Amino acid sequence: EPGRAVAGTVLVVHGWRSRTEYMRALIEGYRAAGYRVVSLDLPGHGQSQGRRLNMVNAVDAVRVAGEWFGPFVAAVGHSFGGAVAANAIAGSVKNIPPLAAGRLVLIAAPSSLPAIFADFSRMLNVGPRSQVAMADRVEHLSGRPLHDFTGDRQLAQAPVPTLVIHAQDDREVSADHARRYAGAGGHVRLYWADGLGHRRILADKGVIERAVGFVMHREPSLLH
Template identity: 75%
Template sequence: MASFGLKVIRGLFGLGERLAPGVSGRIAFELFCRTPDANRPTDGERRAIERARDFMAEARHHRLKTQTGCVAVHEFRPEPGRARAGTVLVVHGWRSRTEFMRVLIEGFREAGYRVVSLDLPGHGQSTGRRLHLVRAVEAVRLTADWFGPFAAVVGHSFGGAVAANAIAGSVRATAPVAADRLVLIAAPSSLQMVFDGFSRALNVGPRSSREMARKVERIAGRPLGDFVGSRQLREAKVATLVIHARDDKEVPTDHAEDYASAGDHVHLHWADGLGHRRILTDRAVARRAVAFVSDVASPSAGLLRAAG
């Protein structure tokens, strides 16, 4: 059952659609971009952050200045005795942070990679309370300027969409990020579908939604409908592994299948039973990602398209 607050918001957007759709659309876009307060985690998030305290202490911590604040970048060196295999950039999803990417980061460190993990604006130790795709891609580009090029970029959920757009160079005046491999975990492929879901949840009407789309085009330099994963991966031609669970309740399987339709350079692996967030803590998923990045031409990697 919807909360009283949600019912009020839905009612206000319904009224705005009738009386002032331009204003309603702009307010909806700002609400869409509003990030959770990183200083007020849930009990579960607080426990995860506490468990990762020693892990985070092993990193070198950097702060990169942006036009709107600072982003935190955490640099994890390979484990002692491991040969350095290159640098992997890890990008978390919405309402997430570096601590929640621990299993993936450890997997790549154990394989000899330096791992650079970015806290997106409004998340973790980065500043701000506002985030959209363009600002996220700009943060990835800035991180690449300091720490790239990358052997791979690995993104979960929203971070996967950010990674795909960063590599494809989808955002106006932001150069593509160089990477040999791309790993997308539970990632949405269509920005339009994400906006549609948001609009349905908050009762944002069609005229207000069109104003949201115009806002995206003004910021990003291209129409909302251009931000589709299969199109980006067809343009980028980077060897890509898509990992998704059929029981993911936040990002439907249609998104994974869209990415996979981009061509033979995209490999799809089903990790069923792991949902949207448990997939991040599964060590078999981490091993699959590391194996793909380490040797995309290996026999095991070649089977990934049919796996699952």
């Protein structure tokens, strides 16, 4: 909004099978705190063109947002969008430069691509040869082996101050993913938003206050 005092620009990234409008409470929270907010519909989602979404074209979309509107005081992502933000900041995809962001907020975000692939394979009874083929495809697309895509390793290599918000009752992304992120080092703070599951967590007033306060460098002592 022209003429409005801006504390900086925050990037907000939605999750898988979602869109920007579902991030409205977070967006309004940051705007009310004086930030400009940039939020994009990832490829194949919302108003964006395309029929496929993967980590590589998602990180590339975030790269373009950074070139147009960055640098960002923070990148904030929900679910897959959190993993995208973490991978973008860590520069995990070959030939895509790291995203410039001062802080990172991950809400109900998966931290381990190998774990997701393993769960998927168990659910669909995918055989060993097909699992190897999928891992080879990841390396072909991203330029890095599948085992490189773990959040604790990525955040350890890119020590941006990070807040991880997760519900232990999340049935879509296990709380173990949040614990992995928290193991990256002392620059990562973990807040349990229990009872909010995977999606209601986005509309919770307390969660919004934590996410906004962390970017404003107001970190409650309850964080652990």
